[in-house]
Amino acid sequence: MKSIQQLLKEKPWLGWIIFTATVLIVFLLGMLASSIVQRRAEAVFAYTPEVTFSDFEPRNSLWGELFPREYDSYLKTADTTFRSKYNGSAMVDMLQESPRMVVLWAGYLFSRDYGQGRGHYYAIEDIWNTLRTGAPGAGVTSPQPNTCWACKSPDVPRLMNETGAAEFYRGTWETKGSEIINPIGCADCHEAKSMNLRISRPALIEAFESQGRDISKASHQEMRSLVCAQCHVEYYFNKKRTEGVDYLVFPWKNGTSLEEIEKYYDDIEFADWTHALSRAPMLKAQHPDYEVYLTGTHASRGVSCADCHMPFISEGGQKFTDHHLQSPLNNIAASCQVCHREETDKLVQDVYSRQDKIMENRIILETLLVRCHVEAKTAWDKGAGEDQMKDILSDIRKAQWRWDFSAAGHGNSFHSPVETGRIIAGGIAYAQDARVKLARVLAALGENREIPYPDISTKEKAQALIGLDMKKLRDEKKIFLDNVVPEWIRAGKEREAGY
């Protein structure tokens, strides 16, 4: 065998070929290395901009200048079309979808107006628009306190930082109209300097304290749900904590299950309102999304809200969290399919199937509750006594609490279908218990036939049934939107220009 030295002596051109090839390979390796370094640089350095504002900066666009990818995706929450079996367009009128709800909420502001929430982008616009905030102006106040702003804007932590939570909540809703103009955004969940997740709302911190827990000990993965749990929870207004203030409280002291929260309310004899037909002391479930999520499989497996609603995506070599908060049904590939190796259609069908099975009995319960309220009203009208009605009203309260807990939570029937099914079944049992007792009370009052089910085939008929003057409410709202809101925006912008 010849040595390489011998070979090169015999064929000197071979040396040039080896030399050229080596040069080429080294050049390509250099390009590869450069590309790797560049991508890392982009990932590590490019997005640690110098933050010039505080944790309480409410303007999302300012944060967006430094975090353009997250901000751009956040802006997509302006798109409100979504995949849904029931209704995929923006701002569904839930009262039109189910006029039964009007009857269930008779005497309560929700019977006026209940629209399916749109994206975070519209938080401020939607709270201006809803008939539930009334039409303040010209000496008229809103029926709602400032507490109703609590979840709508990063202006809230800014103001709370100045005055404390209790003073923030004080007063009727219109008194902070020009202070709160930025929709839910960056400062609601992030620290400015580190961009770490943070809890900006005291209600959640205090809810943890009421359970003897310390939220500052939460892991990053837990925080990826807890920032959502600042708002997507059951809550009530405690009027007893601070004189003249509707103080926001999560009723979690006994735990977060339906029964534990119910016990909390029962123990303090709390009612959101007295029902206009049945006179039952009612509870209004808000949106106990986090509480119900906790009872489901995804929570049990450590999957956070953000894992599905804000999945990781990648752009230009940069992996980041998609801030286009939306139904994961819109984005099966980045959410479900990270874990579930099934086709999109199959996964969507699985969600719809759970929703159908829950919806079927939810509608039964809704219908029974309409009957409860109407039958109870008939009993009162026929001269029933408080003693005769006490147990019945308690049953109605329990039944509707179960219905509302199931219906008000966004996505309950997917997040935890077995628990939601359990709750609805319990609600049906209570509603019907009320009706068995009502049948006896009515018979004793000489009314021993089935009370006719009211014609509530449309929202309008249902609202007329409970005596609402919707035209008046809408006309007043229009005046408010045309006159008051533009002034709020102008004053707010002027204030911000002075920062």
Place this chain on the structure above:
Amino acid sequence: MKSIQQLLKEKPWLGWIIFTATVLIVFLLGMLASSIVQRRAEAVFAYTPEVTFSDFEPRNSLWGELFPREYDSYLKTADTTFRSKYNGSAMVDMLQESPRMVVLWAGYLFSRDYGQGRGHYYAIEDIWNTLRTGAPGAGVTSPQPNTCWACKSPDVPRLMNETGAAEFYRGTWETKGSEIINPIGCADCHEAKSMNLRISRPALIEAFESQGRDISKASHQEMRSLVCAQCHVEYYFNKKRTEGVDYLVFPWKNGTSLEEIEKYYDDIEFADWTHALSRAPMLKAQHPDYEVYLTGTHASRGVSCADCHMPFISEGGQKFTDHHLQSPLNNIAASCQVCHREETDKLVQDVYSRQDKIMENRIILETLLVRCHVEAKTAWDKGAGEDQMKDILSDIRKAQWRWDFSAAGHGNSFHSPVETGRIIAGGIAYAQDARVKLARVLAALGENREIPYPDISTKEKAQALIGLDMKKLRDEKKIFLDNVVPEWIRAGKEREAGY
């Protein structure tokens, strides 16, 4: 550099070292190859024994001689302890666990005796023992037809092969006592020659035909559930098909959902019995395991019954199906953990949690059904008319059908908790509808107070309430077991010795 030749010339002992090492390595490689070949031989050749018997050989031990691993694991079905939140010991007395069931089945044989099934190994022993088959002998016949043997033994396909299904079903249960002595086993699911899975029972084949499907087209994976679906299904006895015969039929013509089966029964105005208290035309759900399984996630993902209840295990290099049919909770490692990467305790807890949520409302429904039957009986006693009761009895039938469909299926609350929850909620709504109407009927008859809930705190009290003489039934059964059964065994063995 020195060449190897030069090196060996200088140090000749080096050659010996290389030689010895080579010998050693080649020897070890030989051993490895031999082990591989041996294992393959065991897997491929050792277990294709020559079968000398037909598809209708009922003696499991004969098959077991050729398939010792499968047979040994089958014999473990004699062990009836299992992991369960509710009761982990053998042969749970369900009527003692829930005396409400005695009232629900008043007028039907199940009110006498309902034990949780033990392993396949005990199929024959258990059907001798149950009070539901009565105490035939000395001119007394069983209250059951031969159809009740249909799922108990590989003697069944043997006999059906001789006479056809209809003639097999003809006659009362005791007339085949000496013919059917081998418990559920090999021939129920396997062909003898190929060991392929086979459908040995005509009812399932005919059920497929009623849906316009051909079961012979089923895939192997489907067969791993369908062999179970020969028995673990809802069925009834059609008396109209063949004169004098209780013909076994699966009511699947419209589909296998609760509502589709209910429609099938309603359309033919079928009732299993008339309730002794309420006089409602009742349906008895058998064990719709397969039907409910079809609605669950595991079925949707293509997981068969055998995948969890008969997982693959390996012994001596041979992979085979564990024929120790049992709750997968006893064998999490080989069943659940093949797909689910969670700890055993966590997975068990997940199952229990689903069961708890379903059980809660199942008990509510059970209790409401007791009230329905007792209130309806009171109405009849007070002189209610057929017209007044018709709708009520229909509601009771529907409500109890939903309860039984949920309760009778083994493992429904795990196999498909959302569907089972849906069904129970519907049952509660119907039961309470009946009670609202009953309250009005009773009030019209002068009875406008709550009918007291009966004292059924024990099985004995419940059985006394519905007028059963349990001592007599048990004494008669003892005489049957002491005198008739030994003769059946003797005659059966003698017959088999003649094969």
